[in-house]
Amino acid sequence: METADARARLLELADGRGVSLSALSRMIGKNASYLQQFIKKGSPRKLEEADRGTLARFFGVDEGELGKVKEKYxxxxxxxxxxxxxxxxxxxxxxxxxxxxxxxxxxxxxxxxxxxxxxxxxxxxxxxxxxxxxxxxxxxxxxxxxxxxxxxxxxxxxxxxxxxxxxxxxxxxxxxxxxxxxxxxxxxxxxxxxxxxxxxxxxxxxxxxx
Structure with a gap:
């Protein structure tokens, strides 16, 4: 999934679960504005692999829905x-x-x-x-x-x-x-x-x- 679609999908999942982006940011060990910046400002340009995996498991979705999965090593x-x-x-x-x-x-x-x-x-x-x-x-x-x-x-x-x-x-x-x-x-x-x-x-x- 392309990054723009991943941002929209993350926002959709958060709204559907009724959980704030700041709460999700803290869940993955980042500062409270991390995911807000990712969605609204495009920074970071993509989610880190570990964070993407944690969020995917939380929402019960495939990791590919939150970003393009590449072989890391x-x-x-x-x-x-x-x-x-x-x-x-x-x-x-x-x-x-x-x-x-x-x-x-x-x-x-x-x-x-x-x-x-x-x-x-x-x-x-x-x-x-x-x-x-x-x-x-x-x-x-x-x-x-x-x-x-x-x-x-x-x-x-x-x-x-x-x-x-x-x-x-x-x-x-x-x-x-x-x-x-x-x-x-x-x-x-x-x-x-x-x-x-x-x-x-x-x-x-x-x-x-x-």
Whole structure:
């Protein structure tokens, strides 16, 4: 199902069950405005696989009714092919959040991933752009992002703020406030409310040229 149809279907299901979008957002571990933004503003552009599955089970419908189901990874005899997405995580002023398309894969040992406590089906790889996370992350580095990031904790995350996708070190200021920190001291921290950002995932690995 295309994303626009999935948004309409989710709203139809919520209305039919008499449950609010904010309640559904909290059920999947997101901030209260998450699904409202998904339906009304198109951000995120599609539901994460884990969230889509949780919602489908709650409503008792096929997961495909809430978005196009794609193979997240491929088992290659003890190795897992994790998708590389075209969306860039900006370590700079901000990268426009365009469509996320798979353009290749990175192969990891299934045993290694699981020894790190990672599930292959919640992982994707994206390229870092900009210099705000130097020296930790450099322009052109690829990072492995785990969409199974709950509970929220400090560390490097990929977030969507307004129409920009950013990779920043996340600091928790309080129950509803966070700060997005750049490792490069030339960039000032960004303080914002949890309801102003969408956490895409936690960065768990990096790779790049020497």
């Amino acid at each position: 491929r088992d290659a005899g003890g190795w897992m092919d994790v998708p590389r997405l075209t969306v860039g995580a900006s370590a700079g002023p901000g990268s426009h959040a365009g469509a996320e398309e798979v353009f290749g894969t990175l192969r990891f040992s299934d045993r290694w991933l699981r020894s790190m406590g990672l599930r292959p089906d919640t992982l994707s790889a994206i390229t870092v752009t900009g210099d705000s996370m130097e020296p930790t992350l450099r322009h052109g580095d690829e990072i492995l992002v785990d969409s199974n990031w709950q509970p929220l904790r400090e560390g490097i995350h990929v977030v969507r703020l307004d129409d920009a996708v950013l990779v920043k070190r996340l600091g928790v200021l309080g129950a509803e406030r966070i700060t997005l920190i750049s490792d490069n001291p030339a960039y000032r921290p960004i303080e914002c409310g949890l309801d102003e950002v969408i956490v895409i995932g936690r960065a768990v690995w990096k790779g790049g040229r020497i």
